[in-house]
Amino acid sequence: MQKITIVGSGLVGSLLSIYLAKRGHQVNVYERRADLRMNRISAGRSINLALSDRGWRGLAAIGIEHEIRKVAIPMNGRMMHSLDGKLTYQAYGKSGQAINSVSRGGLNCVLMDIAEQHGVKIHFQQRCTGIDLKTATAYFEDDASIKSEVQSDRIFATDGAFSAGRLQMQLSTDQFQYSQSYLEHGYKELTIPPTKDGEYAMDPNALHIWPRSAYMMIALPNLDKSFTCTLFFPHKGEPSFESLNTKEKTMTFFNTMFADAVPMMPTLKEDYANNPSSSLVTVRCFPWRFSDKVLLLGDAAHAIVPFYGQGMNCGFEDCVVLSELMDLHGENWEIIFSECERLRKPDADAIAELALTNFIEMRDKVGQESFLLQKQIEAWFSEKHPDKWTPLYTMVSYSPQIRYSEALREGKKQEGIMQQIMLMPDIKDQWNSSAVENRILELLQ
Numbered sequence: 001m002q003k004i005t006i007v008g009s010g011l012v013g014s015l016l017s018i019y020l021a022k023r024g025h026q027v028n029v030y031e032r033r034a035d036l037r038m039n040r041i042s043a044g045r046s047i048n049l050a051l052s053d054r055g056w057r058g059l060a061a062i063g064i065e066h067e068i069r070k071v072a073i074p075m076n077g078r079m080m081h082s083l084d085g086k087l088t089y090q091a092y093g094k095s096g097q098a099i100n101s102v103s104r105g106g107l108n109c110v111l112m113d114i115a116e117q118h119g120v121k122i123h124f125q126q127r128c129t130g131i132d133l134k135t136a137t138a139y140f141e142d143d144a145s146i147k148s149e150v151q152s153d154r155i156f157a158t159d160g161a162f163s164a165g166r167l168q169m170q171l172s173t174d175q176f177q178y179s180q181s182y183l184e185h186g187y188k189e190l191t192i193p194p195t196k197d198g199e200y201a202m203d204p205n206a207l208h209i210w211p212r213s214a215y216m217m218i219a220l221p222n223l224d225k226s227f228t229c230t231l232f233f234p235h236k237g238e239p240s241f242e243s244l245n246t247k248e249k250t251m252t253f254f255n256t257m258f259a260d261a262v263p264m265m266p267t268l269k270e271d272y273a274n275n276p277s278s279s280l281v282t283v284r285c286f287p288w289r290f291s292d293k294v295l296l297l298g299d300a301a302h303a304i305v306p307f308y309g310q311g312m313n314c315g316f317e318d319c320v321v322l323s324e325l326m327d328l329h330g331e332n333w334e335i336i337f338s339e340c341e342r343l344r345k346p347d348a349d350a351i352a353e354l355a356l357t358n359f360i361e362m363r364d365k366v367g368q369e370s371f372l373l374q375k376q377i378e379a380w381f382s383e384k385h386p387d388k389w390t391p392l393y394t395m396v397s398y399s400p401q402i403r404y405s406e407a408l409r410e411g412k413k414q415e416g417i418m419q420q421i422m423l424m425p426d427i428k429d430q431w432n433s434s435a436v437e438n439r440i441l442e443l444l445q
């Protein structure tokens with residue numbers, strides 16, 4: 001039995017604690033915030049996330065997939081809202097394939113409950129201030145500035161994008177690779193409440209997108225029949241969070257750019273003024289471990305922008321891979337940690353790249369006819385030749401057996417082929433002809 005310290009009881013730290021406790025280790029988790037579960041209702045109302053098959057695999061391994069499915073809302077496709085309010089639907093995959101909207105706070109509460117049922121001890125309001133990497137000693141400070149230190153066999157730092165564990169590795173080790181890059185866009189959460197009749201104001205089984213080229217708004221359904229909207233918008237320039245600085249300007253802008261959404265957003269003015277605008281960062285670093293003592297996982301190792309809906313899914317997949325390595329290598333933590341970073345780093349880099357590219361797809365391309373046609377051709381060809389073509393979205397979201405790095409490679413190849421197909425004469429009319437089919441087959445050779 002190992003004495004294990006986990007820093008951060010977010011989504012990944014909580015799930016990881018269950019994996020480790022189930023193996024009989026003594027697990028203590030230290031979390032900076034107060035216990036979310038003290039106010040379950042507001043935790044349940046916090047932002048929602050898209051959970052897809054990699055995430056489900058992480059939950060299934062500890063037997064809670066079914067419990068979470070009960071509170072997940074399947075979204076089978078994207079619903080695009082054009083400037084004039086026209087709706088266009090595009091399925092995310094084959095019939096039955098869906099990503100799922102889950103409450104981030106609600107899921108975190110369930111994971112912490114299960115962790116405690118397995119004997120994990122979670123210590124709240126304990127901020128990690130540093131780590132002695134060689135001795136695996138973590139230092140904490142509580143809300144009253146009372147300091148403590150905990151020595152253990154291993155430390156897992158799952159303390160998110162601004163990880164104290166990662167900072168310690170950056171400060172105390174030689175040649176630690178680190179980069180953080182911020183998008184020029186940030187995000188703000190807004191809301192669409194249930195209608196007067198207590199119903200969803202829009203189709204709840206779709207992820208709604210208002211693509212507006214340089215920016216976009218999306219909406220995901222909640223169990224209480226509301227939607228959480230997220231406006232992804234430039235921090236500066238025209239228009240931007242900086243330039244929309246009065247209620248009048250905000251309303252004029254929304255009435256012009258998101259006219260069909262405004263009647264569904266009775267508290268828009270207040271929400272826009274009161275809710276913070278936050279930044280979006282990609283963090284890359286290496287190594288992820290210090291000898292066999294400390295390992296970074298989840299956003300602490302690889303924070304990505306949210307446009308593929310994969311940050312949490314990727315973090316859950318980290319736990320699955322780690323668990324498989326523990327099966328293979330028993331108590332050889334040196335190998336477990338080194339294999340974990342070796343296997344996961346290329347996949348984390350790949351999903352970081354895919355997430356950045358998908359922002360352009362979501363905010364711009366999904367509003368273009370040619371893009372929708374391209375996706376239609378890919379879906380049609382894949383239906384005819386499932387052994388030869390799996391669409392990129394399907395590889396990333398529904399195919400946990402395909403690594404992110406493989407999906408990225410294959411996706412680039414497919415994009416090259418499709419660029420040629422889209423140049424074929426009369427492609428709009430002959431998109432599902434044998435000429436197109438044969439040309440794709442030829443290009444695949």
Ligand SMILES: Cc1cc2nc3c(=O)[nH]c(=O)nc-3n(C[C@H](O)[C@H](O)[C@H](O)COP(=O)(O)OP(=O)(O)OC[C@H]3O[C@@H](n4cnc5c(N)ncnc54)[C@H](O)[C@@H]3O)c2cc1C
Nearest residue numbers: 008010011012032050128159160298299309310311312313
């Ligand atoms: C707008 C937005 C939308 C997103 N949408 C999706 C989506 O649809 N699908 C998806 O898969 N992912 C999505 N993500 C990403 C997802 O939220 C993250 O990848 C996921 O939360 C990472 O989990 P984590 O446990 O690694 O980090 P976090 O969830 O950030 O948890 C880290 C925990 O560590 C604690 N902590 C931090 N510092 C310390 C410290 N010094 N000491 C002790 N504790 C500390 C924090 O309080 C927190 O509880 C989205 C992210 C954003 C910003």
